[in-house]
Amino acid sequence: MFIDRFTNFIRYEKRYSVHTLTAYSHEVQRYIGYLTEHEIDINKVTHRQARAYLAALLESGQRPVSINRSLSALRTYYKFLMREGTATHNPFALVKALKTPKKLPVVVDKKKLSALLDMDGVFPDTFEGLRDKAVIELLFGTGIRLSELLQIQEAHLDFYNNNVLIFGKRNKQRLVPLNRTLAALLQQYIKEKKEQCFNNISDNLIVTKEGKNAYPTLIYDIVTHYLGTISPQQKKSPHVLRHTFATALLDNGADLNAIKELLGHAGLAATQVYTHNSVERLKSIYKQAHPKA
Template identity: 30%
Template sequence: MARYEENQLWQEFEPQQVKPVIEFLDYLAQQKNYSSLTIENYQRQLIKLLQFTKENALQNWAQVKPIHIRQLSAKHHRLGASAKTIALLLSAGRRFFEYLVFQERLQSNPAKGVKAPKIPKNLPKTVAVDQLSALLSGIDTSEEIGVRDLAIAELFYSSGLRLAELVRLNLDDLDINQATARILGKGRKERIVPVGRIALRTIKQWLNIRHIWLSGQADQALFITRQKNRLTPRSIQKRMEYWGKVVGLNGRLHPHKFRHSCATHILESSGDLRAVQELLGHANLSTTQIYTHLDFQQLAKVYDSAHPRAKK
């Protein structure tokens, strides 16, 4: 718990208010195995909640009522916070109060039932199949770094990995004989994903170069730099952006576009939403369903251009 208690941000609040928050964050870290980034996000939102209780002279958590949570939401709306930001704040508060109810410190959750503003759906940005083929063909493999970058791009597109998942990949996570990879996803949940034939071929080529770069040193990271270090998320982002510019791809090429494109192209071909959910490691099918909206957009374009009565 020391990591939270040492935070100077707590010092402006009453200890009896802060202590349950610190214990909740520790619970997320120790019991729920949440990542440090997720815990930092919770901490940021709960500090806003603490500030609100201080401004409204709410001296303990039992004094917080649903009307206060609505006022909190309204306050941040007036300050210009986006619907997504307010939703994150309410979600963090709801989870915190659930924890207090579970601990029998509160009788009820004041944030339960308080709805966040409706968040507009932003459809994931994808790359068309022909553009992705041009990109993957356009990565120059005459140099060793190009072989590595092509293996990264092919694996992104083949298996729909998140950037953090690819960065974490170790050599023993890859099963070349079975053409699969073991992925550590969000919430430290493991899943096994298939690795396509072309991606597997480029990875094998990279492994030969990786062996030379390591010069006999032992390292588990699948993708490394010439300095024998594990590639960082920012390094991979910059390399993919570089190749996007080289081949003249429209828009900035972010690693997540490979993931979105993988999901969309599989769904367009198979229509199997459950399979895409398993591949992407989504906990809820509703998260995967956003790709059906993309599929519908494509259908609408085809309809508009092909149906005799679509336009006059």
């Protein structure tokens, strides 16, 4: 019911990311299927029925974090229906989210990562090798999200001031500094990109070997491959590099508010999770170094 209009609503008015757009659409479609199966009118769902739906998801094996995503999606959907005049109330408005265990951000050893990026012969001496190195350096050197990386255009780079304009969640803009090594690498990459003489070359900074816009799976494959050479850990996503960036800054004395601005967090609470990693690191050092530990 109104799925296309709802999708346009969260895409153009709420300015949600593509990932959120896909997830919310899926959640709403699943909910509508449930109501159809149980012959429940979408405009007459009660608070109790809303809770029963989420309970059914939990019983089916869904994790609390997934249940909370469903809750968020359906709250937004009913707000949309009320705005359209097709619903008189939001049955999910007073439903409480489930408690989820807090997980420490997964990081990689920053010394090993730095050594990987500085080592000769790791990245092939080709356009793709140069692009792959630019991807890893950008994610680790700026802490940007995967979705933000894919939106960077060459025009967003300012090599005079050594910064890059980032479009974050809900299209919120921020400037992120580039270190000299990264700036030089990007200039080299852009030069090589132009020399490839692609047909209809994309304005986006990161492209495929055919010169088309890069896509999430490509970035995942690049990051997974190279992180796999220095770390046996299971999680090797682009977000791990974001976590590593933030933790490295914190370990070296950066102000928490400054890290918040660099990461594009709306509030300080999301940034504070990195302090736990630093505390754990200090505990580890203490246990190894103190005679009474």
